[in-house]
Amino acid sequence: MCETLFQNSFSSFATPERYKKETVIVQSKILDKRVDMRLVLDSLPNVIMVLNCHRQIVYCNQALVDLLELPSSLDILGARPGEAFSCVNACNNEAGCGTSETCQNCGAVLAILAGQKGNKNSKECRITVKQGEEYRALDLKFTVTPLSLDWQEYVIVFVTDISAEKRRASLERVFFHDILNTAGSLRGFIELLGNTRDPQTAKELFCDLEEVSKSLIEEILEQRDLIGAECNELMVHKRLIQVRELLGEVQKHFSSHSVTRDIILNIEVPEEDITLHSDPVLLRRVLVNMVKNAAEASKSGEMVRIGVNKDEAQVSFWVNNSAIIPRDVQLQIFQRSFSTKGLGRGLGTYSMKILTERYLKGTISLHVSEERGTTFTASYPQN
Known part of the structure; x- marks a missing residue:
């Protein structure tokens, strides 16, 4: 029986025990020899692709198949990443993904090309995809690692969806910067109004207060409507x-x-x-x-x-x-x-x-x- 550590330690949820490092190394070697790597990669939640020297998909894990709602990975073998994701720019040029003018600034293509030169790297990619008749904006992170196998050169591509992170950052900036600035202006007008004794000046400040408060409400409503628009919940x-x-x-x-x-x-x-x-x-x-x-x-x-x-x-x-x-x-x-x-x-x-x-x-x-x-x-x- 393998010796375990932390048997009697406190845990708020999952069990705290763990094997010693020596035992883990032995397990790792066993897995390297006996486990089909497809089973390992298919168990991961992130999208993983293996591309050939022409940036075509020669393998993808189950996460991509599920994301694209495909019967099997056979449906996208030979396609390039932008074509698989239905990027709106993938068909701008006859040669497909990576060949149009717009692709020059695509983080996905830049990361893949760098990986094919032997450099492990990560780049962010802004992509607009077409799903049926609807368009959806995605922020993705492509992490690319070179791979040599049977005298052939490939790259392994890990794709992480960072859309929620980007949306949160944008929303935080709006509320912590733009709206805070407007609220600061509102407070400034209120202080001026409290210190004035001239009726005409007070009347002008009231008008300014009204405009600033309208601007504050408008900024909040704009963010609410943008979120609703992306979720297809905005009413016209x-x-x-x-x-x-x-x-x-x-x-x-x-x-x-x-x-x-x-x-x-x-x-x-x-x-x-x-x-x-x-x-x-x-x-x-x-x-x-x-x-x-x-x-x-x-x-x-x-x-x-x-x-x-x-x-x-x-x-x-x-x-x-x-x-x-x-x-x-x-x-x-x-x-x-x-x-x-x-x-x-x-x-x-x-x-x-x-x-x-x-x-x-x-x-x-x-x-x-x-x-x-x-x-x-x-x-x-x-x-």
Whole structure:
């Protein structure tokens, strides 16, 4: 009988006993000789793949088969990881996953290529996958280890879903930074109001308090709706919208907003009063994020322009600023966790896309040129 340690030690749950290290080493050697490694890998909860020199899947464990809801692993042998996960960029080029322009910044491909050079490494990957008619944003971590077997070179790929971790980090930043800043402004106005004796000044402070409190509520509701949108729980309430009135609300929103304090905001209101049938709350949220994104990319004294175009079938809102977004940033701009502004950012452009395309049945695009700068355009069906 093998000698055990910690037999009489306290445990709050599982038994505390353990074998000595010498016994564990003996067991390890027995397993190396006798146990089918497929049984071992299939028992692990994380997705594991083995890729050949052309990045094709030659083996995957049961975790990937279950995740993709496949009858067996035979269905994805020969495919590349992006193709197996149904990445929206995997079919951008005829040669498949890893060959399109967008793939240049893909952490999965970069990790696999480094692994094929003999380097064990880990990289994060932002991926948008298509499941039926729905799109889902995932944050994955690819850990790649080289493997030589029977004179052939392979890489072992471990995939960890870190989506929940990224979402928590983004949510924490919103509540601990953005909302805390707004709450600090609210407190500052209250202190000023308590120290003033002038009725006119008090009236102005009351107006400022109202605007700050509205901004605070709006930030909380925006996060609530984004979570609901990703869970397919967001309700759309459509009604007839007057475009001129909607743009006026957007202009009022930024009248005392810190992000546009040093920016010239020019709203080009159309001569005719255009109408469309959509959800005014969600549409306003998209436009606000478009303006905020443009303002944050602008320097003091620069102009952010907002306008609207209309054709027979749709109404298109556009926001322009003079900054030039680099090509590698353009390719990632709508991904959930991508941002050039630091950790925990990247929700603005992502929410613009998910609200526009999934819920308002429109399209959103980005155009960058040396002459005009950067222009976001969101187009919606008029009816």
